[in-house]
Amino acid sequence: MKYPITLDALEVLDAIAKKGSFAAAANDLYRVPSAISYTIQKLEQDMDVVLFRKEGRKSVLTEAGKVLLEQGRAILDATQRLAIATKTTHNGWEPVFNIAIDSILSFDFIYPLIAQFYEVQPDIEINIYEEVLGGTLDAIISGRADLVIGAGDGLAVGHDINYHKIGQIEWLFAVAPDHELTKAPLPLAQTLIEQQRFVVARDSSRTRAPLSRRVFSKRPVLSVPSLAAKIQAQCAGLGVGFLPAHQIQDQLGRGLLIALPVAESLPIDTLNMAWKASNKGKVLGWFIEQLDKHVFNSAAT
Numbered sequence: 001m002k003y004p005i006t007l008d009a010l011e012v013l014d015a016i017a018k019k020g021s022f023a024a025a026a027n028d029l030y031r032v033p034s035a036i037s038y039t040i041q042k043l044e045q046d047m048d049v050v051l052f053r054k055e056g057r058k059s060v061l062t063e064a065g066k067v068l069l070e071q072g073r074a075i076l077d078a079t080q081r082l083a084i085a086t087k088t089t090h091n092g093w094e095p096v097f098n099i100a101i102d103s104i105l106s107f108d109f110i111y112p113l114i115a116q117f118y119e120v121q122p123d124i125e126i127n128i129y130e131e132v133l134g135g136t137l138d139a140i141i142s143g144r145a146d147l148v149i150g151a152g153d154g155l156a157v158g159h160d161i162n163y164h165k166i167g168q169i170e171w172l173f174a175v176a177p178d179h180e181l182t183k184a185p186l187p188l189a190q191t192l193i194e195q196q197r198f199v200v201a202r203d204s205s206r207t208r209a210p211l212s213r214r215v216f217s218k219r220p221v222l223s224v225p226s227l228a229a230k231i232q233a234q235c236a237g238l239g240v241g242f243l244p245a246h247q248i249q250d251q252l253g254r255g256l257l258i259a260l261p262v263a264e265s266l267p268i269d270t271l272n273m274a275w276k277a278s279n280k281g282k283v284l285g286w287f288i289e290q291l292d293k294h295v296f297n298s299a300a301t
Contacts (some may be wrong), residue, residue: 004042004043004046005043005045005047005068005072007076007079008039008066008070008074009040009042009043010073010075010076011029011049011076012025012029012036012038013043013065013068013069013072013084014035014041014069014072014073014076015028016036016040016052016059016157017061018167019150021058021059021145021246022036022037022040022059024275027059029108033206038144040052042099042172044131045182049062049067049236050062050065050066050299051064051065051224052065061263073091082240084158085295093121093124093281093282093283094124094146094282094283094284095124095125095126096124096125096126096127096211097124097126097127097146097147097281097283097287098126098127098129098139098144098145098146098147098148098282099126099127099129099145099146099147099287100129100130100131100133100134100135100139100144100145100147100148100149101128101129101130101134101136101149101150102130102131102133102136102137102148102149102150102151103130103131103132103150103201103226103228104150104169104227104244104247104271105149105271107128107130109294110128110149113287113291113294114126115222116280116282116290117286117287117290118271120286121283124283129144129145130134130204130226130260131145131148131150131204132201132202132203132204132225132226133152133201133203133204134203134204134228135203135204136148136149136150136152136154136274137151137274138149138204140161140274140275140276141161145217146276146283146284147273147274147275147284147287147288148273148274148275149166149273150166150271150272150273151163151271151272151273151274152269152270152271152272159278160276160278161275162274162275162276163269163273163274163276164200164273164274164292165270165272166271166272166273166287166291166294167231167270167271168268168270168271169244169245169246169268169269169271170244170245170246170268171242171244171245171266171268172242172243172244172248172259172268173188173193173240173241173242173243173259173260173261173262174234174240174241174242174243174248174251174252174257174258174259175237175240175258176232176234176235176236176256176257176258177256177257177258178237179237179240179258181193181196181240181260182258183258186260186261187260187261187262187263188261188263189259189260189263190263190264191281192263193240193262195219196219196239196240197219197220197221197222197238197239197240198219198239198240198241199220199221199222199224199230199233199238199239199241200221200222200223200224200230200241201223201224201225201226201227201229201230202223202224202225203258212231215283221239222238222239226245227243227244230243231243231248231251231257232248234249234257235256235257242266243257245259249275253274273291275288
């Protein structure tokens with residue numbers, strides 16, 4: 001089936017709407033006015049619609065013309081993006097690049113890097129996602145991320161993934177200042193901790209079994225969607241739990257949380273960036289190179 005709407009006709013319609021007249025559109029498109037009029041008349045004839053009506057000396061879009069203009073511009077924009085994506089792909093650059101960042105990290109570090117990247121390749125679409133616990137590894141395995149930042153040491157055997165260490169995480173057991181555990185003997189015994197409700201950040205995995213780490217409670221947990229929400233919930237006294245030291249310095253300083261020593265402290269965790277070994281894209285290579293230079297202080301920004 002042949003459709004009467006062409007990209008050329010949409011460009012003409014867009015030029016008329018932007019410039020305000022057929023003559024001005026002709027000048028903008030380097031065509032004679034008669035060619036502009038013919039394009040619109042043929043489009044109206046082929047579609048059996050009226051796109052413009054006369055109001056004095058002006059040609060005004062009809063409601064049908066407005067619909068065609070609005071959705072036609074979306075088509076023109078999509079066509080331009082497609083052309084750019086095709087060209088960048090031909091030159092070895094991925095047209096779309098997806099980065100998954102574990103919620104254990106502040107996102108502040110990534111924005112200056114993206115700004116630098118736009119100076120190199122401004123036409124690449126970049127998507128940033130937040131993942132929790134096993135969600136980072138799940139994102140790279142499932143293909144919804146090209147690069148993950150903040151993946152733990154749970155290596156995905158058999159998935160041909162490259163890992164590169166970026167920092168370490170120190171965990172602190174933290175409670176609200178009026179919590180009963182602040183009056184308990186220190187270091188806190190495991191038997192005391194087990195009696196408390198833990199706040200947990202919900203694993204964002206979609207294809208793998210969800211993880212739940214550092215939960216020693218025998219009571220039902222309070223599950224929240226992110227590390228930021230977990231910190232807020234613990235400040236509100238809704239439960240207890242282990243939190244990354246670098247993420248709660250402000251809360252500790254303001255007395256919103258109190259860190260308590262525990263008898264069985266947690267080992268320091270390693271954080272990595274990870275990507276599929278088969279991915280040889282230039283965007284990935286650029287970000288790996290830049291992140292390798294970045295100093296993650298205790299896995300903070």
